[in-house]
Amino acid sequence: MSRFGRSGPPPIRDTYSLLVLNITFRTTADDLFPLFDKYGEVVDIYIPRDRRTGDSRGFAFVRYKYEDEAQKAVDRLDGKLVDGREIMVQFAKYGPNAERINKGRIVEPVPRSRGRSRSRSPRRRYRDDYRDDYRDRDYRRRSRSRSRDRYTRDRYRERDYRRRSRSRSYSPDDYKKHGRDSLSPARRSPSRSRSRSYSPDDYKRRGRDSASPASRSPSRSPPRKASPSPEKSPVRRNDDRSPRSRSPST
């Protein structure tokens, strides 16, 4: 949905796309237009929105007609305080169709030659590096969607989870036998919190474990450099978190 393109996005082949980051979730294209239009001819402004909620994702795309104007806008508007937030303006790296963009301009029309000689065996010389990079990237992505999910989704999930517990085949007898403490929210609360304390180490350990279980000797532990994580493992005793079992020492 472009501000100018009612019938779709205008041709960006002759335009320079700028990526505006760090804008407020309330900032709209109309708010950015006067700011960017002052430094050049703005062809179009597009702000990706969440298809579920419809809210802005916190960044926008501004298309300029000329590169010099776009560059000027980047230099001028980058770091500009908008709506109480400092925005970040930079040239877009990828296009709407995943085209390669250099300086906001598309240098590659369509990388469809990807299917060419596509070996299913990706030559990964540096598996460790690749793994690390992938982990890091995934971590960032996850962190991003976690922000608002924690507010609504997670909350709903928690409620749903609770209801579901009741719907389970748990009989009142078991409930009494096992004791309420086991299902008590106070008890489950720290438990969940502990589970959420997933560290990158956990991902690495699980990753390699499930990635190539037979790759290494199952009966022998990897003698290579021991992971310094096991000792740092925060999960050792849930009692530690228990308020009643708190160490009275001091």
Place this chain on the structure above:
DNA sequence: GTTGAGCGTT
């Protein structure tokens, strides 16, 4: 009603 690394069509 809130949050904050990133790359896009209604």
